[in-house]
Amino acid sequence: MNEFKKLPVLLDGDPGHDDAIAWMLAKASPLLDIRGITSVAGNQTIEKTTYNARRVAALLGIDAPIAMGRPGPLLSDPITAGNIHGQTGLDGPRLPEPAGELSPLGAVELMAKVLRESEEPVTIVSTGPQTNVAALLLAHPELKEKIARISLMGGGIATGNWTPAAEFNILVDPEAAQTVFQCGRPVIMAGLDVTLKALIFPEDFERIRSVGNQVAHVVAEWLEFFYIFHREIGYAGAPLHDPCAVAALIAPQLFESQELNVQVETAGEYCRGATICDNRGYGESIPNARCLTGVDREGFVDLLVEAVRRYDGWEAAV
Ligand code: BDR
Numbered sequence: 438m439n440e441f442k443k444l445p446v447l448l449d450g451d452p453g454h455d456d457a458i459a460w461m462l463a464k465a466s467p468l469l470d471i472r473g474i475t476s477v478a479g480n481q482t483i484e485k486t487t488y489n490a491r492r493v494a495a496l497l498g499i500d501a502p503i504a505m506g507r508p509g510p511l512l513s514d515p516i517t518a519g520n521i522h523g524q525t526g527l528d529g530p531r532l533p534e535p536a537g538e539l540s541p542l543g544a545v546e547l548m549a550k551v552l553r554e555s556e557e558p559v560t561i562v563s564t565g566p567q568t569n570v571a572a573l574l575l576a577h578p579e580l581k582e583k584i585a586r587i588s589l590m591g592g593g594i595a596t597g598n599w600t601p602a603a604e605f606n607i608l609v610d611p612e613a614a615q616t617v618f619q620c621g622r623p624v625i626m627a628g629l630d631v632t633l634k635a636l637i638f639p640e641d642f643e644r645i646r647s648v649g650n651q652v653a654h655v656v657a658e659w660l661e662f663f664y665i666f667h668r669e670i671g672y673a674g675a676p677l678h679d680p681c682a683v684a685a686l687i688a689p690q691l692f693e694s695q696e697l698n699v700q701v702e703t704a705g706e707y708c709r710g711a712t713i714c715d716n717r718g719y720g721e722s723i724p725n726a727r728c729l730t731g732v733d734r735e736g737f738v739d740l741l742v743e744a745v746r747r748y749d750g751w752e753a754a755v
């Protein structure tokens with residue numbers, strides 16, 4: 438018999454509405470095996486993102502160990518995004534309380550343990566600032582080869598969102614992002630070039646709501662919350678940034694991409710946190726990332742709908 442092997446993954450993020458939806462996709466996928474969750478300071482303080490990570494895991498029935506990241510970026514002061522995700526970092530529908538204990542390990546040590554104990558290399562999905570991933574690379578260079586790839590949401594070839602030049606996750610910790618892009622392991626960059634095309638409209642979240650189970654209801658509420666905020670600031674729909682980093686692993690056929698050299702601006706008066714992606718098509722820079730540039734939006738929505746359907750029959754106690 439052909440033994441089907443799931444891809445082992447570590448989920449590192451700062452939930453966050455779109456992080457939570459990314460994790461929903463990951464847990465629903467028969468292709469992925471979640472080996473651990475680590476929280477990072479970003480959308481909110483580390484205390485809040487850790488609490489949210491634990492509540493989201495309880496909602497989705499993820500029983501992997503969960504560990505807390507450091508209080509802030511490697512070198513700079515924290516920046517939070519309460520204006521987008523609310524004061525809790527995950528405002529909106531009521532969620533279950535955490536189901537298990539927080540790991541006694543810190544985020545970096547949990548990641549290291551998972552890598553060390555895994556027979557095959559592990560994929561890291563990073564949907565917040567890259568602080569934990571960079572700290573892992575710096576503290577445990579001997580484990581680098583155990584990282585299969587890093588699929589991250591961050592950056593942009595063409596634009597920023599938090600500043601005209603920089604996307605939020607990269608801007609929060611540019612030194613960490615630069616460490617990750619230069620680490621020598623395969624990197625998938627789900628940047629704004631693709632995530633601003635992964636737009637969700639009311640008919641999409643109503644389709645998700647109509648699936649009818651508990652997770653479908655919560656995801657629809659998160660999407661509606663995200664949609665209202667983005668409409669108010671002039672977007673046509675809600676850009677589903679973080680789910681692209683998971684979808685690129687489980688449905689790569691939905692995406693267009695380019696292999697590019699990416700450098701992160703860590704200085705600069707106006708451009709700190711910008712990702713400088715060499716897409717000139719000539720010159721000698723060596724690609725270090727696969728940058729996603731386009732998505733089949735309809736296929737992406739279908740993927741979300743199929744994922745919430747997989748929670749039929751599961752209900753967390755709220
Ligand atoms: C990124 O910033 C956060 O607010 C989102 O969760 C996403 O990871 C988009 O710029």
Ligand code: CA
Nearest residue numbers: 453456564565
């Ligand atoms: Ca995020």
